[in-house]
Amino acid sequence: TQLLEQSPQFLSIQEGENLTVYCNSSSVFSSLQWYRQEPGEGPVLLVTVVTGGEVKKLKRLTFQFGDARKDSSLHITAAQPGDTGLYLCAGAQTSGSRLTFGEGTQLTVNP
Amino acid sequence: NAGVMQNPRHLVRRRGQEARLRCSPVKGHSHVYWYRQLPEEGLKFMVYLQKENIIDESGMPKERFSAEFPKEGPSILRIQQVVRGDSAAYFCASSPAGGSGQPQHFGDGTRLSIL
Numbered sequence: 001t002q003l004l005e006q007s008p009q010f011l012s013i014q015e016g017e018n019l020t021v022y023c024n025s026s027s028v029f030s031s032l033q034w035y036r037q038e039p040g041e042g043p044v045l046l047v048t049v050v051t052g053g054e055v056k057k058l059k060r061l062t063f064q065f066g067d068a069r070k071d072s073s074l075h076i077t078a079a080q081p082g083d084t085g086l087y088l089c090a091g092a093q094t095s096g097s098r099l100t101f102g103e104g105t106q107l108t109v110n111p
Numbered sequence: 112n113a114g115v116m117q118n119p120r121h122l123v124r125r126r127g128q129e130a131r132l133r134c135s136p137v138k139g140h141s142h143v144y145w146y147r148q149l150p151e152e153g154l155k156f157m158v159y160l161q162k163e164n165i166i167d168e169s170g171m172p173k174e175r176f177s178a179e180f181p182k183e184g185p186s187i188l189r190i191q192q193v194v195r196g197d198s199a200a201y202f203c204a205s206s207p208a209g210g211s212g213q214p215q216h217f218g219d220g221t222r223l224s225i226l
Contacts, residue, residue, distance in 0.1 A: 042217035042220050043154070048214045097167070098170070099146075
């Protein structure tokens with residue numbers, strides 16, 4: 001069974017601070033997706049990374065896929081209250097399409 | 112709204128009844144996935160379907176649960192003889208093609224409550 005571990009599980013910071021969320025596994029994934037989920041809604045896709053070492057930027061969000069494709073990180077610069085939400089990483093196996101999700105990081109950005 | 116549409120958003124059933132959850136994928140997407148999110152747990156894969164075919168059902172409980180994606184119409188997740196443990200949020204996702212690099216776009220889910 002492939003598992004994805006996210007850390008930290010909870011994160012509460014002040015507006016303007018920077019933060020990093022980690023997603024780690026002992027297994028190799030062919031691609032990894034990051035989502036953000038608000039209460040009562042479905043996960044919204046932020047980014048897909050497919051190449052080891054790949055870095056993608058989305059405004060103040062920077063996503064990195066580890067060289068060995070076993071881990072990923074999400075870095076947010078100058079966090080804003082609108083960034084509050086549950087951040088999920090999800091990996092896809094080499095041979096299939098099913099996603100394995102991490103447990104999520106609940107981020108709260110206080111004004 | 113061209114996104115994944117799920118209905119109903121909320122569904123209440125009594126133990127022993129049947130629950131039918133519907134999912135209309137993004138227009139043009141022929142690949143559908145169902146995931147379940149139990150209270151205080153992460154999303155867990157259930158089944159992956161392509162039009163008229165079940166591709167991977169390794170996450171589906173062996174009994175009472177079934178899924179279909181007919182040539183015409185939405186994908187249906189069916190739960191027979193529901194029990195309290197079936198209470199969860201059920202999410203559907205779709206992608207334009209299969210394969211591990213395809214982004215999956217999610218609907219807002221159906222929240223199933225069993226009385």
